[in-house]
Amino acid sequence: MSQKDLRNMDAVILCGGRGTRLESILPGRQKVTALVGTQHFIVIVLDRLFSEGVGRVVLCVGHLKDQVVEIVSREKSSRPGWGEIIFSEEEEPLGTGGAVKHAESKILGDHFFVMNGDTLAHVPLAELHDFHLSRGSVLTIAAAPIPDRADVGSIDLGNEHRIHGFRERAEKRAGFVNAGTYLMTRQALAEMPLGSFSIEKDFFPQLITTHPCYAFVVPIEVLDIGTPERYQKAQDIFKK
Numbered sequence: 001m002s003q004k005d006l007r008n009m010d011a012v013i014l015c016g017g018r019g020t021r022l023e024s025i026l027p028g029r030q031k032v033t034a035l036v037g038t039q040h041f042i043v044i045v046l047d048r049l050f051s052e053g054v055g056r057v058v059l060c061v062g063h064l065k066d067q068v069v070e071i072v073s074r075e076k077s078s079r080p081g082w083g084e085i086i087f088s089e090e091e092e093p094l095g096t097g098g099a100v101k102h103a104e105s106k107i108l109g110d111h112f113f114v115m116n117g118d119t120l121a122h123v124p125l126a127e128l129h130d131f132h133l134s135r136g137s138v139l140t141i142a143a144a145p146i147p148d149r150a151d152v153g154s155i156d157l158g159n160e161h162r163i164h165g166f167r168e169r170a171e172k173r174a175g176f177v178n179a180g181t182y183l184m185t186r187q188a189l190a191e192m193p194l195g196s197f198s199i200e201k202d203f204f205p206q207l208i209t210t211h212p213c214y215a216f217v218v219p220i221e222v223l224d225i226g227t228p229e230r231y232q233k234a235q236d237i238f239k240k
Helices: 004-006 039-053 066-075 095-102 127-134 186-191 199-206 229-239
Strands: 010-015 057-060 085-091 112-117 139-149 153-158 163-167 173-185 213-217
Touching: 004 057, 010 039, 010 095, 039 057, 039 066, 057 066, 057 095, 066 085, 066 163, 085 213, 095 199, 112 127, 112 186, 127 139, 127 173, 127 213, 139 153, 139 199, 163 199, 173 186, 173 213
Parallel strands: 010 057, 010 112, 057 085, 139 213
Antiparallel strands: 112 173, 139 173, 153 163, 153 173
């Protein structure tokens, strides 16, 4: 698939989390609207997505959703290169999995991207899509190699990078970390339950036991702003 063909793909972005770990430095702000350099983080994420060729984005908004809607709507009016943006609004917290399921009626096509709105990773989306189709995968997770460290979870991989399991934080070892970008099928979406749940902790471990799921390994840096330390790191990187 070429970049121009991504215009028929949806990207679902998760923007509804409370961001409790950032409240001490960003009180009253939805974390995806945090300024990094001179830009709101969600704007940086959208700029990158549309520059990759994605034609349509579904933003899952919940906590402090009015901030996201106002900023994105304003920025879209001055960015002719942006494609269609749809809002999927939660009335109560649904978690990352519940948010995707809640957006089901707004998602078009048999395959779609899912991304964390507080994470930026330069995953080549067209290559991810080709890898996903070549494996007949129901779920493909973009993964980045990590050195020996204990502050992140990791993914256990088998032949051809089929996902065998997930490890929680604490065990110091090299491996592969979830880069916060997924390619899913409507089949997987149909099997997701209603209600509030974590897509990473509750659904993915179950899905890999019944369907072929793979990791698309790419040597990239994963930048997220979920903690004060990581937010400061993002500031430092964008200043450079």
